[in-house]
Amino acid sequence: MTDKAFQDYYPDEFSHCYGCGRLNDRGLQLKSYWDGDESVALFQPEETHMAVPGSVYGGLIATLIDCLCTGTAAAAAYREQGRAMDTDPGLRFVTASLHVDYLAPTPLASQLEVRGIVTELTKKKVVIEARVMAEGKVCAKGKVVAVQLPESMLNTMTGEK
């Protein structure tokens, strides 16, 4: 596994995401890494993240998949260009679509392992397939289509004029 998380390369203005921003004190602060050709993130749910007692709510699973996959999209695009993630021009990706299949109840007490693999990479689009595992069992599978954010939209989204 790489030492530094994808999210640790992001400039401050892209580090506020509730799911994976290192500067969001109330957020989940998910961190994603390369592990060979796969990306991986570990997450320990809290008691409040339940659907029913003992099981994780579906929106958390969707959030973990979404944040792992948009981070993976950016990391894969930089890797394709042979550049480190903190070099210019910045490559940022947003989710065009997210699909999650919930296969089994996800236990609340266990550390979750979220893994992604890039299945398509073009100049403006990255497709990532993901799975969420607990106690060695796949509880959910997901697919994210991430698209590169044009610079004009970057400025709008960060509030710059």
Next chain:
Amino acid sequence: MTDKAFQDYYPDEFSHCYGCGRLNDRGLQLKSYWDGDESVALFQPEETHMAVPGSVYGGLIATLIDCLCTGTAAAAAYREQGRAMDTDPGLRFVTASLHVDYLAPTPLASQLEVRGIVTELTKKKVVIEARVMAEGKVCAKGKVVAVQLPESMLNTMTGEK
């Protein structure tokens, strides 16, 4: 719009969901209602729920759609049987799959309106299509396949023996 939310009919053991449980003090406490043939829920994001400053993170959108739709599935199943949602036998639904298309950045400062409509209803499965709107504009569309929880699984999920 109906006066009482779907979630206000749930027994206590099904009222802990982070997204929509009335007993989850740290959760979002989404409440869903019938408005004619559509279900509707309103939600005001907090500052922490950002993706980048000014826009809602994708996992929140997924959560709102998921919780509106599983509630709608239960409400639709009771309505089909001509029963109130607090009558026995209980009908509980879980998400088999969730799909979200993100159409535009969702503003963080605005109240979000999430609407669902049942497109398929069988004895064990309900399909719901949803949309998330802000400032009169559709920002995301979603589709949830919800399946009825067998009683044996109910007991496992609530920790009863």
